[in-house]
Amino acid sequence: MPNHWWREAVIYQVYPRSFADSDGDGMGDLPGITGRLPHLKQLGIDAVWMSPFYPSPQHDAGYDVADYRSVDPRFGDLGDADKLISEAHALGLKVIVDLVPNHTSSEHAWFQAALAAGPGSPERDRYVFRDGPTAPNSWTSMFGGSAWERVPDGQWYLHLFDVSQPDLNWGNPQVRAEFADILRFWLDRGVDGFRVDVAHGLIKEANLAEWTQPTAVLGGLDPVGPRPPMWDQEGVHEIYREWRAILDEYEPERILVAEAWVAPADRLARYVRPDEMHQAFNFEYLEAPWRAADLRRVISSTMAANATVGAPTTWVLSNHDVIRHATRLGYPVGQGRQHGIGPEDPQPDTALGLRRARAATMLMLALPGSAYLYQGEELGLPEHTTMPHEFRQDPARARSGETVVGRDGCRVPIPWEADAPSYGFGPADASWLPQPATWAEYALDRQQDVPGSTWELYRRALELRRSHGLGRGDLVWQETSSDVLALRNGDVLVTANLGQSPVALPAGARVLLTSEPLDADGRVPTDVTVWAVV
Incomplete structure (x- = not known):
């Protein structure tokens, strides 16, 4: 590749x-x-x-x-x-x-032109405008409230985010x-x-x-x-x-x-x-x-x-x-x-x-x-x-x-x-x-x-990620306890202890880097990740 x-x-x-x-x-x-x-x-x-x-x-x-x-x-x-x-x-x-x-600012020249041009205009077709006495549907904004805002001439425009962010019409x-x-x-x-x-x-x-x-x-x-x-x-x-x-x-x-x-x-x-x-x-x-x-x-x-x-x-x-x-x-x-x-x-x-x-x-x-x-x-x-x-x-x-x-x-x-x-x-x-x-x-x-x-x-x-080629490597899971993630990527053994008890590294492991120090017995403490070569 x-x-x-x-x-x-x-x-x-x-x-x-x-x-x-x-x-x-x-x-x-x-x-x-x-x-x-x-x-x-x-x-x-x-x-x-x-x-x-x-x-x-x-x-x-x-x-x-x-x-x-x-x-x-x-x-x-x-x-x-x-x-x-x-x-x-x-x-x-x-x-x-x-x-x-997905949207422009309501101050974008296109939207200002759409407001000025009125219903049915090519300018409005660049956005999602709809007619109706009430909002076209019940969609809500990702920021809360309705996803529809009414303009003075009675049409509604869609804004999935803030009212100042009108959605564009990607069918145009x-x-x-x-x-x-x-x-x-x-x-x-x-x-x-x-x-x-x-x-x-x-x-x-x-x-x-x-x-x-x-x-x-x-x-x-x-x-x-x-x-x-x-x-x-x-x-x-x-x-x-x-x-x-x-x-x-x-x-x-x-x-x-x-x-x-x-x-x-x-x-x-x-x-x-x-x-x-x-x-x-x-x-x-x-x-x-x-x-x-x-x-x-x-x-x-x-x-x-x-x-x-x-x-x-x-x-x-x-x-x-x-x-x-x-x-x-x-x-x-x-x-x-x-x-x-x-x-x-x-x-x-x-x-x-x-x-x-x-x-x-x-x-x-x-x-x-x-x-x-x-x-x-x-x-x-x-x-x-x-x-x-x-x-x-x-x-x-x-x-x-x-x-x-x-x-x-x-x-x-x-x-x-x-x-x-x-x-x-x-x-x-x-x-x-x-x-x-x-x-x-x-x-x-x-x-x-x-x-x-x-x-x-x-x-x-x-530095180690680059020198050991981890980004382009292959992941192989290692069998371990249910609270530990252990994997190999190339020549690096990765051990992440998410459990409550320290875990031992394999015999002969040479530690490259630890997120926190090992314990006095050389084990991986809770909430610590270790990179090592064996």
């Missing part, structure tokens, strides 16, 4: 407004990212994925795009984007950008042509690929069939129940085959990455068939409980499903939409999915969460395929669980009637220097979301060259 870089790449997600602020206005920006690229090179990642930096009213943190061919002045300009791409390439790093094709040839041109615009500027937002949502059933079952913020689909009329429709695959043909015109190789909350695994695998996308995030793995049997089942089933289409599996534990795994794993095993944590909620066991997070990361990085890291997880950052609600900006909170805390806790600007203003996020104290006082202990300058620190654990794990 050809040595495609994306099959084993470790890709680092940058959330631009929270990564690095170059001018002190409290908002991260493209020059700030460019200035910190050497850190990412030193960490050992292969590519950077950047969340949206396009012009936007920022009602949903940039996922409400007003112009797909420019840069929001908050983040810089096209020259800054070109410089970032150039400097990343000079360091040997690929650059992936976010593409948001103009929409398809527009996004083909947007792909070429960024490909011509040198980007190495696109992470496709809500990749499973572009096509809706033509009759907009009734659907009254509840929705959850970015929740996965029921693997056994009926498929909702707005998600995972067959027509999405035709779109991605068209896009793949465009990307295949470019050298070096460019990639498409699906954000698709789709289950079961064999349906998700359809997105990564040879003529469609290259990767699809494994959200089933992200949501798996910290239990050996559950993790083994998900790892085996998703790898088997992807093998049928010749695709690698794409592992992920944290991103900008979910609670950071250093916090998520600090709660009792099997607790239901949380949609944000506030100061009045039960708080996690921070030490336990970090211990398990380090073990979970080492397990993930040992698996064949590609892996994604979310900015700050290499520092062991937890969720900001005590943020006062008046600072929160996630539209999910307001639209849910404040029953959902929202995603702000995982989006707080990250710390670089313990004793600097805004912990080194920028040259001033300003920070668009408040940083907790504990951020100093997680700062990069407190962890570099410190044995046992989380940053050094990540750096060493990525």
